[in-house]
Amino acid sequence: MKPTPAITRAPRRRLGRRRIRLRVIFALILLLAAACIGISGFVGWQLSHPNPKPLEDSPKRLGMAYEDVQFQSRQGDLLLKGWYMPPAQTVESATYGKAQIIMAHGYKNNREQKNAEALSLAKDLTDRGFGVLMFDFRNSGESEGTMTSVGYYEKYDLLGAIDWIKAQRPGKIGVLGFSMGASTALTAAAEEPAVAGIVADSPFNRLSSYLNDNLSVWSHLPDFPFTPLIMNMLPPMLGIEPDEVDGLRAVDAIYPRPVLFIHSANDPSIPLRNSESLWEKHKDRFELWTTAAEGHARNYPPQKQEYADRVSAFFEQL
16 A cells, blocks of 8 residues: 655645735734724714813903803703893894894804804894894803714704793794704704794705715814724714704705805815705705805804895894
C-alpha cells in the first residue's frame, strides 16, 4: 500500500497566513463598523441634547414694557417660560384690536433668537400696536426639559403658548417662527384653528427628508455612512417620528388661512426650495418673499424697515 503524499510545508504556511489576513480584515471591518455606530450614536445624542443657551438680553434694554410669564406645554409635562410685551403705550387705543403675535425660535436658540435680532423685531411690532409673546421651547433658555426634537415635541410647546394667549390676551392670534420654529408653527397651526395666520421665516418642509439630505450640515460628519446610521438610530432612542413633522401636509390643513414665507436664496442651512415647495401648495393664499440675505434665518437684520413693513401688513390683514 502506497503512503498518502504529504502536504508540503509551504502551501500549509500560505494557507495559514491567508486565514490570518482574513481574520484581521474581518476584525478591522467590525471595529470600523462599531466605531461608526458609536460616533453616530454620540453625535446624534449631542444634536438632540444641546446645552441650553442662557438669556443674555431683555426687553428692558430697548425700553419695552414686559412681564415674565410661564405656562405648561400642552402635554402638561413641562414648564415653559417667556416674556409678554403689550402694544406700546404710545400707540393709539384703536390699534389694540390687532393680533397677538407669538414668536417661535429656532434650533439651538432661545427666545432671543439673536441671529435674527428678534427682540428688535418685537419692538418694531409692539410699536405698531401688536402684542408679542416670546418664549423658550423645551431644553432652551429658562424652560424645562433636556431634549430637543426639532419640532416633534416642540409643537406641543407652541400649542401651550397659544393656550396662554387664548386665556390671557383673547383675540386674533398670529405666529412668527424662525427655522425650526417656523416649521413648528405650521404643524401647530394645522391642529389649532385659533391661529389666524403664520409668518414662516426659513422653514424646512418635512423633517425626515430635510435631515436625509442635510443632516451633515448639523452633524459635521460625512453624509455616508453617518446620516443613514443617525437617522435609523436616533428616532427610536428619542421616541419621535420625523415623518410626523410634515409642513407639506400641515399647510393643507392650514389653508385657506394665510401664510407668508420668508427665505433667503443664500441660506446655507435650509435651502430656499423648502419654502418654495410649501408656498406652491396654495399660491392663492400663501405669499413668498425671497431675499438675498446672507446666512440662515437672518432676513430681518439687513432690511429691518422692509421686513417690519411686510410682516406688519401681513398681520394687519388677519
